[in-house]
Amino acid sequence: MSNNTAAELRRQVERFLPKVLKPSRYIGSEWNVIKKDWDKTDVQMAFAFPDVYEVGMSHLGTRILYHLVNSYPEFLCERVFAPWIDMEKEMREKEIPLYALESFQPLKKFDVVGFTLQYEMSFTNILNMLDLAGIPMRANERGLDDPWIIAGGPCAYNPEPLVGFIDFFLIGESEEQLPEVLRLMAEQKKNPVSRPEFLRKVAQVQGVYVPEFYHVTYKADGRIEKIEAEEGVPALVEKAIVSDLDQAFFPTNPVVPYLEIVHDRMMLEVMRGCSRGCRFCQAGMIYRPVRERSPETLLRQTEELVRATGYDQIALTSLSSGDYTCIQPVIHNILEKHGAEGVGVSLPSLRVDSFDVDLAETVQKARKSGLTFAPEAGSQRLRDVINKGVEEKNLLEAAEAAFKKGWSTIKLYFMVGLPTETQEDIDGIVDLAKKVANLGTKLGRRNITVTISTSVFVPKSHTPFQWEPQEAGSSVELKQRYLREKLRDRRLKYNYHDVTTSYLEAVFAKGDRKLAPLLEWAVKHGCRFDGWSEQFRYEVWMEGFKELGIDPRFYANRAIDYDDILPWEHIGSGVTKQFLIEEHHRALQEAKTIDCRYEDCTGCGVCPSRGVQIELKG
Amino acid sequence: MSTMRLRIAYTKIEDARYIAHLDLTRVFERAIRRAGIHMSYSEGFNPRPKISFGFALAVGTEGEREYVDVELREDVDLGEVLARIQEQLPPGIRLLQGRALDQGAKSLMAVLNAASYRIRVPMALPIHAERLQEAINGWLGREHVTYSRYSKKGPTDKDIRPWIKQLEAKIQGDEVIFDLEVEMGNSGSVRPEEVLASLRELENLPIELDELQVIRTGVHVSYEGGKKSPLDEREA
Numbered sequence: 001m002s003n004n005t006a007a008e009l010r011r012q013v014e015r016f017l018p019k020v021l022k023p024s025r026y027i028g029s030e031w032n033v034i035k036k037d038w039d040k041t042d043v044q045m046a047f048a049f050p051d052v053y054e055v056g057m058s059h060l061g062t063r064i065l066y067h068l069v070n071s072y073p074e075f076l077c078e079r080v081f082a083p084w085i086d087m088e089k090e091m092r093e094k095e096i097p098l099y100a101l102e103s104f105q106p107l108k109k110f111d112v113v114g115f116t117l118q119y120e121m122s123f124t125n126i127l128n129m130l131d132l133a134g135i136p137m138r139a140n141e142r143g144l145d146d147p148w149i150i151a152g153g154p155c156a157y158n159p160e161p162l163v164g165f166i167d168f169f170l171i172g173e174s175e176e177q178l179p180e181v182l183r184l185m186a187e188q189k190k191n192p193v194s195r196p197e198f199l200r201k202v203a204q205v206q207g208v209y210v211p212e213f214y215h216v217t218y219k220a221d222g223r224i225e226k227i228e229a230e231e232g233v234p235a236l237v238e239k240a241i242v243s244d245l246d247q248a249f250f251p252t253n254p255v256v257p258y259l260e261i262v263h264d265r266m267m268l269e270v271m272r273g274c275s276r277g278c279r280f281c282q283a284g285m286i287y288r289p290v291r292e293r294s295p296e297t298l299l300r301q302t303e304e305l306v307r308a309t310g311y312d313q314i315a316l317t318s319l320s321s322g323d324y325t326c327i328q329p330v331i332h333n334i335l336e337k338h339g340a341e342g343v344g345v346s347l348p349s350l351r352v353d354s355f356d357v358d359l360a361e362t363v364q365k366a367r368k369s370g371l372t373f374a375p376e377a378g379s380q381r382l383r384d385v386i387n388k389g390v391e392e393k394n395l396l397e398a399a400e401a402a403f404k405k406g407w408s409t410i411k412l413y414f415m416v417g418l419p420t421e422t423q424e425d426i427d428g429i430v431d432l433a434k435k436v437a438n439l440g441t442k443l444g445r446r447n448i449t450v451t452i453s454t455s456v457f458v459p460k461s462h463t464p465f466q467w468e469p470q471e472a473g474s475s476v477e478l479k480q481r482y483l484r485e486k487l488r489d490r491r492l493k494y495n496y497h498d499v500t501t502s503y504l505e506a507v508f509a510k511g512d513r514k515l516a517p518l519l520e521w522a523v524k525h526g527c528r529f530d531g532w533s534e535q536f537r538y539e540v541w542m543e544g545f546k547e548l549g550i551d552p553r554f555y556a557n558r559a560i561d562y563d564d565i566l567p568w569e570h571i572g573s574g575v576t577k578q579f580l581i582e583e584h585h586r587a588l589q590e591a592k593t594i595d596c597r598y599e600d601c602t603g604c605g606v607c608p609s610r611g612v613q614i615e616l617k618g
Numbered sequence: 619m620s621t622m623r624l625r626i627a628y629t630k631i632e633d634a635r636y637i638a639h640l641d642l643t644r645v646f647e648r649a650i651r652r653a654g655i656h657m658s659y660s661e662g663f664n665p666r667p668k669i670s671f672g673f674a675l676a677v678g679t680e681g682e683r684e685y686v687d688v689e690l691r692e693d694v695d696l697g698e699v700l701a702r703i704q705e706q707l708p709p710g711i712r713l714l715q716g717r718a719l720d721q722g723a724k725s726l727m728a729v730l731n732a733a734s735y736r737i738r739v740p741m742a743l744p745i746h747a748e749r750l751q752e753a754i755n756g757w758l759g760r761e762h763v764t765y766s767r768y769s770k771k772g773p774t775d776k777d778i779r780p781w782i783k784q785l786e787a788k789i790q791g792d793e794v795i796f797d798l799e800v801e802m803g804n805s806g807s808v809r810p811e812e813v814l815a816s817l818r819e820l821e822n823l824p825i826e827l828d829e830l831q832v833i834r835t836g837v838h839v840s841y842e843g844g845k846k847s848p849l850d851e852r853e854a
Binding site for chain 1: 633656659665667706
């Protein structure tokens with residue numbers, strides 16, 4: 001299939017490639033790359049990650065789905081990432097269309113391009129990538145020769161701002177759902193039916209959301225009047241869930257990049273889901289229930305990963321790996337078996353209430369890199385509001401143990417602008433940071449660094465805080481300035497997130513279909529890589545809101561009524577609205593809700609409605 | 619435990635030429651680990667495998683004969699080791715030759731001091747062989763050749779002539795092929811692109827610098843009147 005085009009494209013790219021930053025981003029001949037024969041496959045898919053290579057290649061879901069699709073002889077999957085600014089400039093100047101890394105085939109040649117939605121601030125990159133590929137952004141402007149444009153990932157739980165661009169969304173876990181969709185595409189290529197007819201078929205697959213079958217009407221004040229599903233498609237699109245995680249597909253021969261990527265190591269998914277129930281956390285709600293992989297499976301996968309990649313580090317990933325019931329034996333077995341080859345283990349996050357300093361010592365070869373804890377809020381009251389079951393005592397004990405073992409750098413993560421937050425809660429951050437630093441000084445550690453990072457609370461869909469407004473940027477900035485003043489101490493370092501980025505994130509996290517034209521406008525006015533502070537152009541966005549008559553505050557700063565129809569009302573995570581309302585009430589009453597992993601069922605609704613259950617291996 | 623120091627000559631061609639020098643250590647490290655061969659590590663909090671290279675090759679430039687030193691924590695048959703590592707390396711990196719080093723042998727950075735390049739560049743206007751030779755002779759005849767390098771701090775002038783050991787050129791179709799040999803050292807060197815840019819400017823040689831292709835044909839241990847390979851028994 002038109003290898004001439006691909007070869008020609010490659011020649012043109014190679015002519016200027018040494019001039020751009022990090023050329024290995026764009027060449028795609030890494031170790032374990034899969035190059036298939038186009039003519040011998042029925043469906044060709046491009047998996048698109050709307051950020052740079054180093055970010056995309058660090059994403060476990062991307063690795064899983066790339067290898068999953070390629071594990072079917074009849075399907076082909078190649079990768080494409082957002083070219084960095086310098087590369088985009090060269091490509092536009094030389095009229096080189098966006099191509100997939102494996103074959104250098106232009107994206108336009110593929111049957112389907114699947115975007116993963118990890119972050120609202122990458123939405124403009126999706127449209128920009130389509131534009132670079134010469135594919136019309138708008139679904140209704142695309143023809144029969146254009147690929148299907150689909151999308152999945154956590155941001156697909158509120159896909160509404162992207163309606164009009166994406167043909168259909170995949171909600172939930174894709175291991176079983178995506179191959180089913182590709183089978184329908186193979187069928188469609190053989191015996192084509194009309195677009196609506198095909199979309200109706202694909203809408204029958206678990207978790208597939210075809211937005212054009214859902215009609216939204218609005219009230220005069222901009223709120224949603226109703227969302228109506230056409231006949232023959234589910235009124236509530238419920239997420240797909242992998243039936244048996246332990247036996248689910250997991251690639252043990254992942255692509256090993258040449259350039260250093262963000263998470264440059266093996267990744268072992270020890271479990272999926274987290275039942276801690278932090279009320280701000282979308283991942284904690286949408287990936288329910290908790291399902292663990294068995295130690296036997298994990299050790300077999302480790303063995304295969306080490307052989308196939310040659311990496312010297314393996315990360316045990318999940319939303320809260322410290323909670324994995326077999327964490328200790330798994331770590332010790334891995335080190336016993338592969339330690340001699342120079343292989344170490346890392347844990348991406350440590351919880352202070354399950355913190356085990358010996359474990360931390362085992363997993364951190366380089367002690368100078370520091371330990372990170374996330375109390376999230378400065379006072380016990382506010383930690384109860386957000387259901388972060390961490391007590392000050394836990395944190396101080398963890399810090400003490402760490403200092404005693406020789407660590408001198410501790411990082412603390414907090415959020416600012418949480419619901420019900422008062423001055424006392426902000427003072428609590430200062431208090432906690434100083435207590436930790438003083439503890440280190442008292443224990444005789446020199447060169448102590450306590451890094452305090454605050455992000456801005458962004459209310460997310462499908463969480464108990466989805467009805468909450470985001471605090472106004474001006475007021476958050478005052479709090480940041482206050483903290484900057486109060487945290488002046490040579491042992492303390494304060495970092496904080498930009499409020500303007502978080503503001504826009506909040507707009508899109510809770511946005512509706514009316515934002516789609518704004519996205520298009522922003523891309524046409526040069527917005528892209530909005531998650532990269534040096535590329536983010538807040539003034540351009542604000543001009544766009546004005547130009548299109550959209551009030552960003554309506555989305556970000558408005559308290560939503562329980563009776564209001566949410567823009568994502570027709571997307572189901574399995575957790576019931578009733579449960580989210582109760583959790584919201586309990587938050588305002590400062591009442592904790594216990595983890596169903598240890599205690600009784602909290603009644604979130606996912607298990608009974610979907611015939612699944614939590615699965616622990618310890 | 620016995621250790622073994624290996625010096626290996628390899629190519630870095632095709633797609634492998636886009637691998638940055640800083641990433642090359644990881645490429646070898648992972649290949650060796652995949653091959654199931656145990657490496658020696660540095661001491662300290664963050665042990666690194668003992669892998670070292672000679673002078674960096676610019677990203678995008680092919681190297682026909684580069685060198686790497688690797689220290690292994692086992693004593694194994696040289697041929698077998700090379701074959702096992704080769705299986706785990708990306709296609710453009712081909713192992714050409716290897717030798718076990720004496721314990722006291724100097725590092726590549728300590729012995730290497732010259733590099734040779736072949737540069738192909740299209741003509742912007744037709745060039746005759748005599749005209750080409752004249753330009754080369756004229757340029758080599760200069761005692762000093764000032765070249766301005768641009769960095770973030772602004773331009774800095776430097777004399778690039780002392781680095782040049784040899785420069786020859788011939789015409790092939792509508793391209794000029796240069797063979798260049800330069801000295802390299804810890805105090806720096808000269809890039810082939812700089813030599814050609816200077817030739818174009820000072821000798822008015824009409825060559826298309828935007829389309830030049832550079833290959834590093836080798837790196838050497840140079841001494842009075844000759845050069846040898848760092849794999850050479852006596853020098854290493």
